Amino acid sequence: MPAIETHCPYCSLQCGMRLSGRRTPEVQEWAEFPVNKGAMCRKGWNAAGLYGGRERLTTPLLRDRATGEWSPASWDQALDVIAERIAAIQAERGPDSIAIFGGGGLTNEKAYSLGKFARVALRTSQIDYNGRWCMSSAASAGTRAFGVDRGLPFPLADVEQADVVVLVGSNLAETMPPAARHLDALRARGGQVVVIDPRRTSTATRADVFLQPVPGTDLALALGVLHQLVALGAVDTAYVEERTTGWEDVKESVAAWWPERVERVSGVPADDVRALAAQLAGAGKVMVLTARGAEQHSTGSDTVLAWINVALALGMCGKEGAGYGCLTGQGNGQGGREHGQKADQLPGYRMIDDPAARAHVAGVWGVDPDSLPGKGRSAYELLDALGTDDGPSAMLVFGSNIVVSAPHATHVTERLESLDLLVVADIVMSETAAVADVVLPVTQWAEETGTMTNLEGRVILRQQAITPPAGVRSDLDVIAGLAERLHSPVKFPTDPEEIFEELGRASAGGKADYAGITYARVRDELGVFWPCPDAGHPGTPRMFLDSFAHPDGRARFHVVAYRGAAEQPDDDYPVHLTTGRVLAQYQSGAQTRRVKELPDTGPFVEIHPMLAGRIGAVDGEPVTLMTRRGTMTAPARVVDTIRPDTVFVPFHWVGANKLTNDALDPASRMPEFKACAARVSIPPVVEQGRQGPSRDQEVAS
Amino acid sequence: MAAVRLCEELVAGSYDGSVTLLCDEDHPPYNRILLSAVLEGTQPADALTLRSEQWFADRGIDLRLGARVLEVDRERNEVMLVDGTRLPYDRLVLATGAIPTLPPIRGLVRLDGSLHPDVHAFRSLADCRRLDVAVKPGQRAIVVGGGLLGLQVARALSVRGMLTEVVEGADHVLHSQLGEAGGRVLARDLRRLGTEVYTGARAVRLRDNVLVLDNGHSLETDLVVLTAGGRPSTALARRAGLMVRRGVVVDAHLASVTDDRVHAIGDCAEHRGRTTGFVPPAWEQASVLARHLCGEDVSYDGSRNVARLRATGLDVAVLGDPERAVGEIVEMTNPIVGSHRRLVVQGGRVVAAALVGDLSRVGLVTQLYDRGTVLGVDEPGQLLMPEAAAAPVTLPDEAEVCACAGVTAGQIRACSSLEACRETTRATTGCGGCTQAVCELLGVQPELATS
Structure with a gap:
């Protein structure tokens, strides 16, 4: 049997790999795939280690709340129970009493189907996902600055062409190790790497410059760098004039951020701030990449905007081998945020409160636009509202382990326990599944087919390589089975390729336009970059070369103010x-x-x-x-x-x-x-x- | 700078009154901190503006440039400008700053009251521009006053190619902030950079391009810059009958103790017997006052100040008042490498510090000072020591060399070749960061390893 070309089940790099073997897959390198060229970390090499484990769930489980005991159930029993409970709760408390919580590791097909299931079958506005805790700050900033959010607006390998790469809050040598090879290649040809992190990580040890700010002060550092770029006369005024708006206000706003002030706030010595600015000023191609270290803050989106300001002032965005990008975290962190899993969005990055967007998507779905609910709560706000008077009283969780990954987790776990019904679809008895009423055993990577969109905006295909264990079904089967029992006005397909074609139509004309992408093209072209509006379109590896996605084609500078972390050390918590x-x-x-x-x-x-x-x-x-x-x-x-x-x-x-x-x-x-x-x-x-x-x-x- | 911050904070707090900002200079408010950098040539003058005229206009603030206030009439609640305009107020905020002190040097001022053409003050953008034009590389310059500003200006002139000397009346430079040991390290740095320093010497007379000192020296010069301190600008307040000691005496609401409708912030204000002369306290005062004026229940309780010397090649940070703060003194001076570090520690907290020469720890020390972190008994001492350089080590067999694949040095040593190592352990096949270490362990050339 020939080896199947597929991708690693973990991070957003989605390293290409080949799988052979029928029962348990064996991982082999796929040297032709350009993102990792055969390199993998031990998570990837050992991806098959999850198979054959005794902990794998293979039958739906129902929990008796009185005794806490689990009992196995048939799929029909389990889905019937869930559907009946949902119907009863909705009859009493309305459509929004049911919530859906998705994940950034789900395939595009699942993310899309979940969004549609929520709006069409449940008619609930209460859907969001753990990607909100991943790159939402970068997404928000990217949308405001460039008019569209794609993690990297260029292929990752472009890193090698830059003269200076600035990594703000990324430890990619540990979180996505093969990506670090691009940094080494860059340094081998004389480029430089700057790492900004409160920890001297393994990424920092292979950098040329390392700055170690106080957590939560990356924004101040960016303001100081921009101040100093102005002082050095390093602002690309022709570019700023031609391709951006808002510079004058931003320039004024950094006049008060001289390096010594930055030093006092960030703990980075003033001379280091000056040296970084001088290094950027002297480089032809500068690339600024942010990750969770910069983004997972109550000032995260402003922090990203501040660094985007730096990249824009240097005239780097939309220039080959330069610009700004976000290193997305989860496997499908990019695709998972594009197709309707977010509380405020419909497929293709359409906004749910935009009448034209509602009309288009409702047309594809075959429902009345007015039947679609409006905006729901964001992930944490949703969890915080569970079991409260005006919050949902039931939730279905797919591809997320909330008990471990939510902030202020003790409180969130209490909220989960206050629900009338918690359903978790997972492959193992995760910490979240353990507090559910119904647990559904679902297929995982290599047992199912579906597309992912990696950190570069490249749509790739994970192909089924092995047969799932008996008793296990796909999330797509769960969605279709529940939709049918809930008398959904439309049928939910379960074939991933059929769903992908529908997703293409739903996203057509949107910012993340997949209309021209097919499974066959993804296989043949080693992935296709969105936007790709039609079959003849080559896809878009590099965005913004000619114009940005705002109506006037210009990027926007944004004035941002430093606020600092919401909670500062004090005598009690120093x-x-x-x-x-x-x-x-x-x-x-x-x-x-x-x-x-x-x-x-x-x-x-x-x-x-x-x-x-x-x-x-x-x-x-x-x-x-x-x-x-x-x-x-x-x-x-x-x-x-x-x-x-x-x-x-x-x-x-x-x-x-x-x-x-x-x-x-x-x-x-x-x-x-x-x-x-x-x-x-x-x-x-x-x-x-x-x-x-x-x-x-x-x-x- | 205090006034702009006040305006910003009033806007942020949605202050419901109307705001008029009177500036006697012709330029919208600018960042005075950076003037010496402008002189040095490391900061363009056109990037000093903190807020443009448009910014004020967009927020409904009536900004009047070149508007010099003649009198404050507290009985009628009016200010009178030199052009005769009278403006009523409900609240008046004085942010008049400081004015340079003229040292008693004969010949500085001509008969008509103007400064000698070769003599410069250095306070405003206009002063800076005038001095900038007078800078002639290769000519001589003397800076009178070895405080923070004086040293910055001296360095700026020196960087611009002038043969620069500093005259300081006290027995060492930066005497308000540093002890003698620190001052000496700093003077050494200045001399190393080509600037001669005369301490314990006062200039007494300027005549025919010669500045005469009271110790008998006569220094030839083409240019004299006076930076021998400033004093709060309080003439208006005094004439208006407000209580003034060194500055306008204010309470915890930054209100004059004489009239609670008149406030003072920044260099001109005196709170609990202190005037500051630095930006951070001025901004904190502006912030507290704005919130007070917006109706919040806040009061001003003094500020922690960090003063930094901004000049190429000179590294000084002064946190609080290291010469007068009460506490245990932990100090390390190394004149050989030119570094001086002094911490004043009270109850485990750094209550003041001075760092000269080596600022590698300035970020951390500042954080500990600002946050009042209680340190362990060993920490103050550790903070003064240079960071230890890592010694090369022979990796023990159990040390992990390839993190991606989880391979130890012992496992790599057991391999016969790089290929065998890759095949059996997968070392070097992940991020590639261990390639060099693996090659060293195997005794092969790294370039063969790049794939």
């Missing part, structure tokens, strides 16, 4: 806490923690030797981390690569997000995962008969 990923794990770890080839180290608290000395922490021994929202205990990892005033915890395990702050960005509704105030101490000796902080440690061990 250090900054920031969170992130480690190489061997992915997101909530539901997949990767079950792969035995991937080391499951458990959570840890990264802490600088000076801070460790202050509290008496010892490397490898437990420390307790406390914020206003929660507590966790995990071993200390004493390293001099982190700021002395900051601690870091990876978020793949239960614990980190009990601590994080649910303050939201006003534009993107992104929670502030990356900065809050914390106290770190040695855990007290647990007294007899008293509950100590041991629960998290069990998870850790």
